Amino acid sequence: MLFSELGLRASILDAVQELGYQEPTPIQSEAIPRILEGRDVIGSAQTGTGKTAAFALPILSKLGAHGPGPRCLVLEPTRELAVQTHENFVKYAKFTQLRTGLIYGGVGYGKQRDDLKAGMDVIIATPGRLLDHMGEGAIDLSGVKFLVLDEADRMLDMGFLPDVRRIILKCAKERQTSLFSATIPPAIETLITWAMKDPVTVEIGARRSVAETVKHVLYPVAELQKQPLLLALLDQVHWESAIVFCRTRRDADSVEALLCRNRHKAAVIHSDRSQKEREEALNGFKAGRYEVLVATDIAARGLDIADVSHVINYNVPEHPEDYVHRIGRTGRAQATGDALTLFAAGEAPQVAAIERFIGKKVERVKLPGFNYTYTALFDEAKLGPLSERKTKGVRIGKGYFFGPARRR
Ligand code: ADP
Ligand code: MG
Numbered sequence: 001m002l003f004s005e006l007g008l009r010a011s012i013l014d015a016v017q018e019l020g021y022q023e024p025t026p027i028q029s030e031a032i033p034r035i036l037e038g039r040d041v042i043g044s045a046q047t048g049t050g051k052t053a054a055f056a057l058p059i060l061s062k063l064g065a066h067g068p069g070p071r072c073l074v075l076e077p078t079r080e081l082a083v084q085t086h087e088n089f090v091k092y093a094k095f096t097q098l099r100t101g102l103i104y105g106g107v108g109y110g111k112q113r114d115d116l117k118a119g120m121d122v123i124i125a126t127p128g129r130l131l132d133h134m135g136e137g138a139i140d141l142s143g144v145k146f147l148v149l150d151e152a153d154r155m156l157d158m159g160f161l162p163d164v165r166r167i168i169l170k171c172a173k174e175r176q177t178s179l180f181s182a183t184i185p186p187a188i189e190t191l192i193t194w195a196m197k198d199p200v201t202v203e204i205g206a207r208r209s210v211a212e213t214v215k216h217v218l219y220p221v222a223e224l225q226k227q228p229l230l231l232a233l234l235d236q237v238h239w240e241s242a243i244v245f246c247r248t249r250r251d252a253d254s255v256e257a258l259l260c261r262n263r264h265k266a267a268v269i270h271s272d273r274s275q276k277e278r279e280e281a282l283n284g285f286k287a288g289r290y291e292v293l294v295a296t297d298i299a300a301r302g303l304d305i306a307d308v309s310h311v312i313n314y315n316v317p318e319h320p321e322d323y324v325h326r327i328g329r330t331g332r333a334q335a336t337g338d339a340l341t342l343f344a345a346g347e348a349p350q351v352a353a354i355e356r357f358i359g360k361k362v363e364r365v366k367l368p369g370f371n372y373t374y375t376a377l378f379d380e381a382k383l384g385p386l387s388e389r390k391t392k393g394v395r396i397g398k399g400y401f402f403g404p405a406r407r408r
Pocket of ligand 2: 051052150151
């Protein structure tokens with residue numbers, strides 16, 4: 001299948017060609033014709049499969065010439081996703097007169113107000129800041145004929161559904177709505193019934209599967225040895241760039257501090273960091289200034305970071321969907337990746353949930369030569385209440401430093 005066979009406008013095809021996309025991905029070849037036809041589309045495919053272009057290309061194609069008010073609205077759950085989607089729209093619209101504006105929190109209102117005044121055809125927004133502008137009367141959505149709810153599952157997890165509903169109510173009733181998500185949990189189905197008209201579902205691959213190019217394993221370890229094991233893994237596994245996911249902002253900060261103390265070039269990204277700091281971390285990681293990006297899941301979900309050789313889960317993800325999402329970051333574009341999850345006994349229920357979700361058992365492995373303290377996980381038959389020996393402040397192997405957590 002070729003892009004030129006999909007029915008897209010020539011100016012859009014030129015941009016696609018300039019970007020060097022050889023052929024549409026499966027979600028693109030399925031969704032683009034449906035959206036061009038005017039259908040409401042529910043698109044579900046794994047992270048990294050090109051969902052952005054699957055809606056951006058046909059919508060830009062249908063928008064045609066520049067007009068007075070916003071006619072397309074794309075809602076994104078996080079600032080980074082909004083920024084990334086905006087970048088994509090700008091590239092895809094390069095040979096058109098269409099303008100794309102970006103509305104998100106954590107930065108000043110001035111430029112966003114000016115953009116809105118100047119007239120944008122497409123608005124990419126996070127819900128909170130968009131509602132602020134709406135409250136000020138700075139934006140009128142009544143001309144929005146194309147609505148996209150991107151990364152809908154994450155929108156739901158972050159509690160944005162009420163905001164999203166309020167926004168949808170202000171869009172044109174006669175509109176085309178698309179919803180894209182890596183997974184479609186039941187609460188999203190309710191939103192679909194409410195917000196969409198006779199939608200077609202385009203589902204690529206099993207929703208629950210982990211990409212076949214990814215090797216993912218569990219490292220059972222005593223909770224108190226997670227930091228030493230992380231350092232030992234980074235020392236012994238051959239990796240080029242890694243994302244380390246942590247459950248809490250506190251863990252993320254302390255892991256980043258640990259890595260920096262041990263001479264890794266690491267940066268952290270989570271919702272307590274300012275927008276500027278987050279951008280610096282993300283851009284620095286993409287540019288190779290940092291080799292490890294430590295992130296909370298909320299801050300990082302769906303971000304398009306190419307060429308991550310390793311994903312390390314410092315905690316077992318609480319939601320099985322997140323496990324699949326995170327692992328989707330490695331092994332992208334067919335490169336073989338690796339995903340490692342540190343697994344303490346207290347996390348056994350989450351591991352069981354993941355294995356039920358993906359329908360198979362994840363291999364348990366031990367790092368050779370690591371000085372493990374006992375954990376009942378080594379003998380899973382005995383899983384249950386544990387007594388873990390304390391290993392605070394130890395030096396292991398090559399003299400890793402586990403001093404008190406300090407900010408850089
Ligand atoms: P998703 O939203 O499914 O996680 P993205 O839309 O962020 O994925 O796309 C992931 C990456 O793939 C982006 O860098 C994008 O530029 C690239 N990409 C998208 N479509 C194609 C294509 N047809 N050929 C090559 N690369 C593509
Ligand atoms: Mg996406």
